[in-house]
Amino acid sequence: MKRRRTQSQAKILNILKSSGSALSHEMLQSELEAEMDRATIYRVLNRFYDDGLVHKVVGDDGIQYFAYCAGCDKPNNKHNHNHFHFKCLKCGNVECLQDKIQIPLPKGYVLKDFNGLISGYCNRCS
Amino acid sequence: MKRRRTQSQAKILNILKSSGSALSHEMLQSELEAEMDRATIYRVLNRFYDDGLVHKVVGDDGIQYFAYCAGCDKPNNKHNHNHFHFKCLKCGNVECLQDKIQIPLPKGYVLKDFNGLISGYCNRCS
């Protein structure tokens, strides 16, 4: 299944890139001002995710946030998102924390994925 | 508002204690075999959470898992759940990892809450 270059995808990718934050479907929708359908946004995001173009964080609220992959480790094209994310309780911004962490696992455990979100107040809001 | 001792709460707390894992609403419901209403389970869990009896983890799937608080730090009665959780992709078990972690934050950031979930295969399933 070969990917095609569509307006929708270009717009969404643009927003993700220029925002520098992890964005939820809702944030994107309001940015796009109903230029495209809800389902399309979800599908585009999932496609980006499958293609390794973005990574995903899930909030305490169960909402998915997608961030453009900038400084991600990619050993043999497999992403390794070993960093925390921070969600500001005041301004709502969700950002990647740059520090790479190492995830400790007991003997016999195999890591497949990691989702780490810190909530609080960012430097602009504290 | 004073709490009352009800059957429902006792049963749910029992299951949480004896399981030793973090349980979702669905897991509890199947364990309880329709002994009580969906909404009641949710309300009991939220009550436990508010009272600091359990803590909560949110999975990549956005589902809430509740774990009985056993070895939690409680400086002046405020919980401090500075540990990761592990969710096995095969057996579905969600457990607290004992290692206490310290969460790194850039200058000017204030931590309020933390949700960290590692997915993979547990020692019994790997």
Add this chain to the structure above:
DNA sequence: TTTATTAATGCGACTTTGTTGCAAAATTAA
């Protein structure tokens, strides 16, 4: 350029997780 192929979109219906209003039932206190 025109046509054919098939991926992407829009729309609506649907699922799942969780919450809420309200009357009835169950705890606790008087």
Add this chain to the structure above:
DNA sequence: TTAATTTTGCAACAAAGTCGCATTAATAAA
């Protein structure tokens, strides 16, 4: 036993996300 108030059950609701299907649009072939 009675009164006061918390919990529960039920049903309706809300929000996030997914899916089927017909239509549109991007790519490739002719």
